Amino acid sequence: MKGKINLSCVFCNVKFKSPLISPSGIVVDQEKIIDLSQIKGVGGLTTKSSSILPREGHSPPTVSAFKAGFINAVGLKNPGMINSKREIMFLKKRINKPIIASVFGTKLADFSILVKEISESKPDIIELNLSCPNVDDEFGKPFATDPLLTAMAVIEAKKVVQKIPIIAKLTPNTPYLNRVAYEVEKAGADGISAINTVGPGMLINLKKRKPILSNCLGGVSGPAIKPIALRCVNEIKKTVKIPIIGMGGVETGKDALEMIMAGATLVGVGSAIYQGGFKIFDKIIKEMKEIMTEEKISSINSIRGSLK
Numbered sequence: 001m002k003g004k005i006n007l008s009c010v011f012c013n014v015k016f017k018s019p020l021i022s023p024s025g026i027v028v029d030q031e032k033i034i035d036l037s038q039i040k041g042v043g044g045l046t047t048k049s050s051s052i053l054p055r056e057g058h059s060p061p062t063v064s065a066f067k068a069g070f071i072n073a074v075g076l077k078n079p080g081m082i083n084s085k086r087e088i089m090f091l092k093k094r095i096n097k098p099i100i101a102s103v104f105g106t107k108l109a110d111f112s113i114l115v116k117e118i119s120e121s122k123p124d125i126i127e128l129n130l131s132c133p134n135v136d137d138e139f140g141k142p143f144a145t146d147p148l149l150t151a152m153a154v155i156e157a158k159k160v161v162q163k164i165p166i167i168a169k170l171t172p173n174t175p176y177l178n179r180v181a182y183e184v185e186k187a188g189a190d191g192i193s194a195i196n197t198v199g200p201g202m203l204i205n206l207k208k209r210k211p212i213l214s215n216c217l218g219g220v221s222g223p224a225i226k227p228i229a230l231r232c233v234n235e236i237k238k239t240v241k242i243p244i245i246g247m248g249g250v251e252t253g254k255d256a257l258e259m260i261m262a263g264a265t266l267v268g269v270g271s272a273i274y275q276g277g278f279k280i281f282d283k284i285i286k287e288m289k290e291i292m293t294e295e296k297i298s299s300i301n302s303i304r305g306s307l308k
């Protein structure tokens with residue numbers, strides 16, 4: 001049965017040969033993105049969030065590891081939408097897998113400008129990053145902490161692009177997650193991705209008696225946040241019908257299947273790349289097939305959102 005298991009899936013009408021994708025911000029160098037795309041277990045790739053103008057980001061250290069994961073405050077370093085558009089055009093020529101273009105705005109009106117510009121590079125899906133915990137928007141908080149602001153960002157995006165699916169990336173750092181998800185769907189989004197990093201949190205350099213990150217605070221990712229990610233994905237699944245990309249602490253086949261059981265169609269594997277390298281994707285696929293054989297699970301569709 002193992003050899004026969006088919007893990008391909010459809011998300012927002014886009015076909016993915018593997019349900020595993022690389023989420024935004026982990027692999028950012030173009031040549032490395034191309035290398036990553038050649039790994040069989042990688043179903044699709046997300047680009048670094050692009051803003052209208054280039055952003056320098058924070059000074060190093062911007063990422064630090066701890067026992068149960070990572071903390072980061074990169075400060076959304078990116079070359080700006082004109083350069084990001086060119087990069088995506090280049091990647092589209094070199095990569096034969098779906099590309100999800102991530103965009104980030106600090107004002108609601110940014111999203112129509114960003115989505116219009118980036119859509120010219122014809123990404124397969126556009127993801128609105130409404131959830132970075134390290135950068136405030138015009139309201140002094142990430143959009144996705146607030147149901148109506150999230151809906152307004154989606155409306156801004158949908159009014160300029162109809163042919164490319166628009167998905168909203170949500171934060172766990174809100175007491176209103178199901179209301180946010182509800183408004184995202186009502187505003188016309190085609191899908192949701194969740195979760196962005198948790199926090200912000202802080203790590204301390206004991207000898208220097210100061211925070212490790214230059215920004216002091218950063219978003220937490222990796223195994224530490226898996227239980228929060230599973231709860232969030234399941235809460236979203238129970239609220240909306242649009243499909244979900246689930247991510248947060250996935251590093252094994254068991255983690256990926258749990259994320260699908262919680263409700264995800266695609267699964268993001270981010271921080272695990274830092275320790276496992278690009279081969280982590282093939283390892284997760286192999287483990288998924290082994291568990292599915294053992295547990296007599298014939299397809300991932302049969303277990304999606306199937307918690308008792």
Ligand SMILES: Cc1cc2nc3c(=O)[nH]c(=O)nc-3n(C[C@H](O)[C@H](O)[C@H](O)COP(=O)(O)O)c2cc1C
Pocket residue numbers: 023024025026048049063070072074076102129169195196197220221222223225247248249250268269270271272
């Ligand atoms: C160094 C780093 C940079 C990130 N940059 C972005 C980003 O630009 N846009 C975004 O939407 N998420 C960004 N994220 C969040 C990830 O895409 C992902 O949602 C989060 O890390 C949880 O998944 P993981 O535990 O598998 O890493 C970043 C995460 C890390 C660790």
